[in-house]
Amino acid sequence: MDEITVTFPDNSKQKYPSGVTPLEIAESIGPRLAKDVVVARVNGELTDLTNLIQSDAELILYTGDSEEGHEVLLHSTAHLMAQAVKELFSEAKVAIGPAIEKRFYYDFDVDKPFTDDDLKKIEDKMRELSKADLSVKQRILTKVEAIDIFSKLKEVYKIEIIEEIEPDELITAYEQGDFIDLCRGPHVSSTSKIKYFKLLNSSGAYWRGDERNKMLQRIYGTAFSSKKALNEYLTFLEEAKKRDHRKLGKELEIFMFDDEVGPGLPLWLPKGGVIIEELEKLAKETEDRAGYLRVRTPHLSKGILYEKSGHLKHYKESMYPAMDVDGIDYYIKPMNCPHHHKIYASSPRSYRDLPLRLAEYGSCYRYEKSGQLFGLMRVRSMQMNDAHIYCTPGQFKEEFLAVCKMYLYYFDIFGIEKYQMRYSLHDPAGLGGKYVNEPDLWIKTEQDARKALDEWGINYVEKPDEAAFYGPKIDVQVWSAIGKEFTLATNQVDFAIPGRFGLTYIDEKGNEAAPLCIHRAPLSTHERFIGFLIEHYGGDFPLWLAPIQGIVLPISEKSIEYARQVYRRMLDAGFRVTLDDRSDKISAKIRKAELKKINVMLIVGEKEVQEEKVSVRRRFVGDLGKSSLAEVIEDLSREIEEKR
C-alpha cells in the first residue's frame, strides 16, 4: 500500500497509508483526541473526519472548542434537532438550519407552532439519538438523484433549494440513521459527538425572510463541546438579561413607557433627563469646536416639503399619516434634513460660506411597525444628534472624514470598543425606486467616499444595496446586551436632495453650483444611544454621566446636622448629590445606595464631625478612609472633568 506524509500544524510529519481518514489519524495520536475531534482541515479545506486522504497533505484537527469545530458542532446539532423533529412530527418539513453566532436554528413547516413542552420532547429525543451513536455519512448526489430523494420525502423546501443549484455542481447530503438532509457540510462523524446542547426558544420566521412567504416555525438552540462551556454560555445569557436596558432603565428610573401615551413613545424620567443633558453638553462642546451652528426647527410641516424632499415617495411607510390642518396635509417630521435645507436656502451662499454645518438635537417621529419596537433602541419618537454639512465637492473628503473621526472621539470617551464600520452602497437595480435616479452621482459619490475611507485606513465592510435613498452612508454597528444589532452612529452622503431643493452656491469663478450634503448623527438618537449606554455600562455610569453622583449618609442623628452641611456644600460645588437622613442603620443605607448603583458615598459620623472630614466609600472599591471635603470635591471634579 502507498504511504503518504501528513504534516501537522507544528510542522511535524507522520507517515500513514494512503486512504487514511482524519479520524483514524486522530485515533493514532490518542483516544482523547479521537473522542474530541469534530472536523479536519486537509490542505486548507474544511472536511469531514471520514473523508479519505489519498496523497501527502497538511492536516489540522479541530476539536469542538475551536472556532471551526464549534461551528460544525452547532451545525450538526441543528441536523440532530431536525432528525428529532422529523421523528416526533412526521408531517414536518425541514427548511434551513444553519449555525449562527454561538447558536443554531432550524426552520420547520409544521401545522401547529411548537410549545415549550414540544421543545422538551425534542431535546429528549435528541439525547436519545445522540446516545444511539449514529454515524453521520456524507452522500454525493447528482442533481437528478437529489431531486428524486427529496421528492420522495416530500421535502418541498429542499427541492426548491436544489433547483437553484447549477446542474453540473455536485450536491451533498448527510445521512444519520433514517434521516437524510441536504447539506454542504462538513459534519461531525457521529451523533455521539453531540452531547452538550440546549434548545433555547422557538418563534415564527418567514421562509427566506420574506413576509410574502409562508411563516415557518424556527427553533433556536445552542451546543458546546463541554458541559462547562455550555453552562458558561447559559450563565452569560442570564447575565446579559440583567444588563438589558429595558430592565435597568426601569430599575434605575431612567425612562418608562405608558399604555396611554403609546408604544415606542418613551417618557424620560428625571434621571434620564440628566443623562440627556450631559450628552447634549458633550455634543454641543464638540460641535462648537468643529464649527457647527445650532438651529431649531418645527416638528410639523406641510406635505409639499416632503414631496420635494422625496420622503413621501421613498419613506412614506415610515411616516405618521398626514393630519388635515385648514384643508392642507401636514406631516410630523421623520427627519430634520428638509428643514435644514430650507435654512440653507434662506440666503444666497458663496463658496466662502461653506462648509455650512447646521446642527440640531431635533425631535423626529417615525411610524415603526409595532413588531419592530424594542425598548429605547427602536422607538417612534426620537431626538437625533443631527447635523447637515453643506460643502463643495472639493471639501467633501475632509468633511466626511472629520465626521468619522468625531465618531471615534466619542467612542473613546465612552470606551466603546466593539463595533463595526459599515459602508452601504446602492444597487443599480433600485434606481428610480428604492434609490433616487441619479446613476452617475451614485457612482461618483461612492467612489469619493470609498477613497476617503481608504486613505484614512479605517477598517470597514461594504454592504451592497443598503444605502439611504439619497446616497451612500457609513454606519457604525453595535450589539445590545442580548446580541441584537443596531446602527449607532451614521454618516450619510446626499447628492440628490440639495438639487431638489435648488440649493446652490456661487463658486470661485462666479458660477452657480450644487453643494453636497452630509447627514450625520455620531451620537445616534438620545433614545438609542442611552439605551446602548445603559447596557454598555451595566447601569454603572461614569461619574460625569451618573444621574446621582453621590449620596451623603449620616451614621446617626448625632451627625445629621453635619451631614446637611456636607450635602449643601456638595450641591454648591455643582455635584448631583442626595442625602439619606432616615433613621436606618448605616449598613442599610449603604445597601440602598449600592442597589441604586450610586458611585460615591460620603459617610459622616461623630468622628468625621470632630475632624471636619468625610469618609468616602466608592462603589466596587469600598471604604477609602477619611478625607477633607475640599479634597473630595477636587478629586471628584477632576474625575468628572476627565470623563473617566
Add this chain to the structure above:
RNA sequence: GCCUACGUAGCUCAGUCGGUAGAGCACGUCCUUGGUAAGGACGGGGUCACCGGUUCAAGUCCGGUCGUAGGCUCCA
C-alpha cells in the same frame, strides 16, 4: 405588520378544581441612634390591562382590543 407566549399592588412574583385577592421589597407612622450591603412593630395601597360573553358565581373559561416579550423583515 405576521407567528407564538405573556399581562395580578410602585417593583418582583404567588394565587390549585371557577366561590369577590396574597407575599417580599418599596411607601407611611412609631420605636430604635446603630461605623461600611437588610434593626423592629404597626399601617396604607388592587376596576386582577381594557371591552364583551358563558355561568348562580370569572383573576381563573371563551372572544375581541390594547400593551409587552421572543423571532421574521426594516431602520437612528
